[in-house]
Amino acid sequence: xxxxxxxxxxxxxxxxxxxxxxxxxxxxxxxxxxxxxxxxxxxxxxxxxxxxxxxxxxxxxxxxxxxxxxxxxxxxxxxxxxxxxxxxxxxxxxxxxxxxxxxxxxxxxxxxxxxxxxxxxxxxxxxxxxxxxxxxxxxxxxxxxxxxxxxxxxxxxxxxxxxxxxxxxxxxxxxxxxxxxxxxxxxxxxxxxxxxxxxxxxxxxxxxxxxxxxxxxxxxxxxxxxxxxxxxxxxxxxxxxxxxxxxxxxxxxxxxxxxxxxxxxxxxxxxxxxxxxxxxxxxxxxxxxxxxxxxxxxxxxxxxxxxxxxxxxxxxxxxxxxxxxxxxxxxxxxxxxx
Amino acid sequence: xxxxxxxxxxxxxxxxxxxxxxxxxxxxxxxxxxxxxxxxxxxxxxxxxxxxxxxxxxxxxxxxxxxxxxxxxxxxxxxxxxxxxxxxxxxxxxxxxxxxxxxxxxxxxxxxxxxxxxxxxxxxxxxxxxxxxxxxxxxxxxxxxxxxxxxxxxxxxxxxxxxxxxxxxxxxxxxxxx
Numbered sequence: 107x108x109x110x111x112x113x114x115x116x117x118x119x120x121x122x123x124x125x126x127x128x129x130x131x132x133x134x135x136x137x138x139x140x141x142x143x144x145x146x147x148x149x150x151x152x153x154x155x156x157x158x159x160x161x162x163x164x165x166x167x168x169x170x171x172x173x174x175x176x177x178x179x180x181x182x183x184x185x186x187x188x189x190x191x192x193x194x195x196x197x198x199x200x201x202x203x204x205x206x207x208x209x210x211x212x213x214x215x216x217x218x219x220x221x222x223x224x225x226x227x228x229x230x231x232x233x234x235x236x237x238x239x240x241x242x243x244x245x246x247x248x249x250x251x252x253x254x255x256x257x258x259x260x261x262x263x264x265x266x267x268x269x270x271x272x273x274x275x276x277x278x279x280x281x282x283x284x285x286x287x288x289x290x291x292x293x294x295x296x297x298x299x300x301x302x303x304x305x306x307x308x309x310x311x312x313x314x315x316x317x318x319x320x321x322x323x324x325x326x327x328x329x330x331x332x333x334x335x336x337x338x339x340x341x342x343x344x345x346x347x348x349x350x351x352x353x354x355x356x357x358x359x360x361x362x363x364x365x366x367x368x369x370x371x372x373x374x375x376x377x378x379x380x381x382x383x384x385x386x387x388x389x390x391x392x393x394x395x396x397x398x399x400x401x402x403x404x405x406x407x408x409x410x411x412x413x414x415x416x417x418x419x420x421x422x423x424x425x426x427x428x429x430x431x432x433x434x435x436x437x438x439x440x441x442x443x444x
Numbered sequence: 445x446x447x448x449x450x451x452x453x454x455x456x457x458x459x460x461x462x463x464x465x466x467x468x469x470x471x472x473x474x475x476x477x478x479x480x481x482x483x484x485x486x487x488x489x490x491x492x493x494x495x496x497x498x499x500x501x502x503x504x505x506x507x508x509x510x511x512x513x514x515x516x517x518x519x520x521x522x523x524x525x526x527x528x529x530x531x532x533x534x535x536x537x538x539x540x541x542x543x544x545x546x547x548x549x550x551x552x553x554x555x556x557x558x559x560x561x562x563x564x565x566x567x568x569x570x571x572x573x574x575x576x577x578x579x580x581x582x583x584x585x586x587x588x589x590x591x592x593x594x595x596x597x598x599x600x601x602x603x604x605x606x607x608x609x610x611x612x613x614x615x616x617x618x619x620x621x622x
Contacts, residue, residue, distance in 0.1 A: 238539060239540055239541050241523070241541055243523070243525065247536070248538050260531060287530075288525045288526070288530045288531055288532060289524070289525050289526050368565060
């Protein structure tokens with residue numbers, strides 16, 4: 107986080123004076139905001155390892171994040187101004203869409219896949235269930251243009267932003283002037299998503315030595331490490347790879363997953379391994395949301411992947427609940443800006 | 445000395461003012477014709493330009509011996525999203541990252557076609573290096589290109605894959621140097 111120091115205090119006073127002098131010389135523009143956006147220091151746990159996203163390509167600032175947050179929660183991004191990013195990625199459910207097996211777009215259109223949570227995205231190498239997007243910057247435009255999501259387009263959105271009474275000022279605060287470009291639009295939305303770090307589940311407290319697993323959670327973690335962790339690798343509980351857990355293909359969706367991107371037969375029915383962090387909040391499960399509860403998922407694994415007794419399933423379930431991060435889903439800085 | 449790149453329909457020049465042509469009873473109408481062409485410097489850097497037939501009839505390029513058609517994989521994945529790579533240009537796939545190398549939409553002999561040819565994933569990479577050496581005229585006869593497409597090739601290709609790769613390869617095979 108940003109730390110106040112004596113030195114910075116002096117600098118700020120100097121800057122304010124300079125701005126005031128400049129402001130007076132500009133007549134009525136004496137309220138000119140500080141020209142430099144405030145650097146935002148991201149402070150993820152060291153055990154998360156290096157971020158995949160190159161922050162030097164898009165340095166985080168308080169103002170950039172504020173703009174990204176405003177855009178994230180604004181329905182004017184969709185063609186008929188009805189849905190925002192948050193419509194399918196609610197902060198209260200780790201930025202996933204509960205109760206909806208498949209994503210839900212404008213005019214009640216239904217998409218083909220389950221909206222995944224948005225958390226710790228700086229560590230992802232690919233995006234979408236099929237990994238069709240290989241950069242977080244690129245992800246921004248996918249739901250915006252998808253006919254069953256926002257069905258929108260950049261020229262339309264930019265026109266609305268330019269006409270709005272507050273976006274030009276937000277762009278100016280974040281980037282130094284009011285001009286609105288694809289690059290700035292992407293950078294701001296990405297900045298907001300990068301700060302959505304979930305690192306305060308019970309699992310993390312245990313890892314930091316601040317808490318202890320119960321006997322049941324401990325047994326569950328042991329089972330998890332033996333059976334699940336090669337794909338759902340701690341501490342992020344994912345592996346940035348594609349796999350099959352022997353789900354039969356849905357006959358109405360005919361979703362072949364990774365194959366749609368690579369066109370290689372051996373990629374058929376492979377899907378990106380999702381992170382299990384906040385799994386308690388992100389139901390339903392699987393790329394098509396076919397399972398409503400964690401027990402249904404464990405049942406599927408027992409029948410089609412690895413045998414797990416009822417007791418073992420309960421222990422794994424207990425461990426999975428230690429990945430719930432309540433402070434993440436209730437963080438006021440991530441919620442709808444008021 | 446500079447290179448000039450232009451497009452023919454048999455022997456007639458297809459131009460911004462002349463997007464609909466009829467030659468020997470064959471008809472072509474180009475509604476959209478855009479492509480990326482990159483100039484490779486001595487140091488291997490690539491500077492890209494986006495050619496748009498509706499805005500310019502021929503493409504004037506500096507005299508460099510190496511060009512590429514399409515966009516290299518690094519520029520596709522780590523896009524600047526600025527200038528010729530701004531998605532506002534209409535060459536960016538939004539549902540996956542990457543740029544269309546050649547975009548052609550129109551009508552040929554009464555049939556509609558939509559070709560969005562591109563892709564950077566092996567083995568369906570739509571990216572072609574052109575060694576032009578001393579030649580200064582680069583032309584593509586679109587009539588010969590269409591005629592050489594196998595009859596079972598789809599007239600609507602809008603995603604990367606084997607079909608896009610085949611049509612792209614046919615397209616670049618028709619670049620002739622004079």
